[in-house]
Each structure stands twice: as structure tokens, then as C-alpha cells.
Amino acid sequence: MCYLSAEASKTSLGTGFFVSSEGHIITNYHVVKDCSFVQVTLGLAPKMAGRMMAHDAANDLALIKVETHPTAFASLRSGVRLGExxxxxxxxxxxxxxxxxxxxxxxxxxxxxxxxxxxxxxxxxxxxxxxxxxxxxxxxxxxxxxxxxxxxxxxxx
Incomplete structure (x- = not known):
């Protein structure tokens, strides 16, 4: 998991999570859409620059890339059930x-x-x-x- 901060006319804050061992992070597009730069914080490590690689405004998703290779990343599942x-x-x-x-x-x-x-x-x-x-x-x-x-x-x- 990571903490995202992005600079525009004001700071935007959000959360993201790794989806690949190549440093790809998923977050919401509304967190980063108007920002001139994105910073990613991983635990106690120094902040690192992130770059938006792709976005889907209709689904409010953004793909951010950082120059790190996480040892763990998300496993995805579809088909959630009511009451789960x-x-x-x-x-x-x-x-x-x-x-x-x-x-x-x-x-x-x-x-x-x-x-x-x-x-x-x-x-x-x-x-x-x-x-x-x-x-x-x-x-x-x-x-x-x-x-x-x-x-x-x-x-x-």
C-alpha cells in the first residue's frame, strides 16, 4: 500500500496499491487528474516521484508508475456478492x-x-x-x- 500526494493548485491526497512487480500502482483518477506531479510514500522510505501512465476517467482509475520493484502486489478478484x-x-x-x-x-x-x-x-x-x-x-x-x-x-x- 502507498500514500499518494499530488500538487496542483492545492495538494490532493489519496491511497494506492501495487498491481505489478514493475512498480505500477492503481489509484483514483480524481486524486491525480489536475496535478503537476505525484509523490508516493511507502512506509518510512523517502518519497518518490510517480508518473501517470494511463487513466480511465469514466471509471475514476489511474495507473501510476514509480521506479521501484515491490516484492508484493495485489491479487485481483471479480464477482463480489451481496453481503460479502x-x-x-x-x-x-x-x-x-x-x-x-x-x-x-x-x-x-x-x-x-x-x-x-x-x-x-x-x-x-x-x-x-x-x-x-x-x-x-x-x-x-x-x-x-x-x-x-x-x-x-x-x-x-
Whole structure:
């Protein structure tokens, strides 16, 4: 797992995870889209430069490349089920919460998002700003999704 910071007119913060031994990282496109440079932090190691190699704005995904060769990277799985237990990992509210990251548990509460969009899952695991781009894991440690954001209820009172 890595912590991403990107400079634009303001700093954008998010999470990412390795998907290859060649240093490829998946994160959300909205984390890095307007940024002039991307910095990646891996644990206590010095920050390193990242470069956006590809993006998919429709699915809010970006592929970042760093010059390192991780010894471990994500195993991907498709076909998540309603009610399945999941875990979200990320670096929410950077500078305020733990720098070691947060691991939250929940369940898949719907297999479609706004407007019945089946590209999006709804989960009960709590996430905050900075969790974006982090992996959504099944209980075997496989990535089943990418945390994109949270929806706040709007009420009329």
C-alpha cells in the first residue's frame, strides 16, 4: 500500500496499491487528474516521484508508475456478492489520523451504486477523504474494488 500526494493548485491526497512487480500502482483518477506531479510514500522510505501512465476517467482509475520493484502486489478478484465481508485500507485524513493507515471492516450492502450503476459497489466499511484509491479487499486479501468516495445523506429539515 502507498500514500499518494499530488500538487496542483492545492495538494490532493489519496491511497494506492501495487498491481505489478514493475512498480505500477492503481489509484483514483480524481486524486491525480489536475496535478503537476505525484509523490508516493511507502512506509518510512523517502518519497518518490510517480508518473501517470494511463487513466480511465469514466471509471475514476489511474495507473501510476514509480521506479521501484515491490516484492508484493495485489491479487485481483471479480464477482463480489451481496453481503460479502470486505475490508478497506487507506490513509484517510492524512496529517490528522494515523500515518500507518487505517483498516476498516464492513460488508457489501449493494452491488450497484447511484442510478443502479453496476460498476459501483456500496459498502458499510467507513471511509474518509484520503481513503480514495485504496483497495477494497475480500477476507482472503484479494482486491475486489477500489475505494472511490463516500456519499453523505442529504436531508430536508
Amino acid at each position: 465481508g470486505v475490508a478497506a485500507f487507506g490513509f484517510p485524513l492524512a496529517g490528522l489520523l494515523a500515518t500507518s493507515g487505517n483498516f476498516t471492516l464492513g460488508n457489501v450492502t449493494a452491488v450497484a451504486g447511484l442510478g443502479d450503476d453496476t460498476r459501483i459497489l456500496q459498502i458499510s466499511a467507513p471511509v474518509q477523504p484520503g481513503s480514495s484509491g485504496g483497495p477494497l479487499l475480500d477476507y482472503s486479501g484479494n482486491v475486489v474494488g477500489v475505494v472511490e468516495g463516500k456519499l453523505n445523506a442529504i436531508t430536508d429539515k
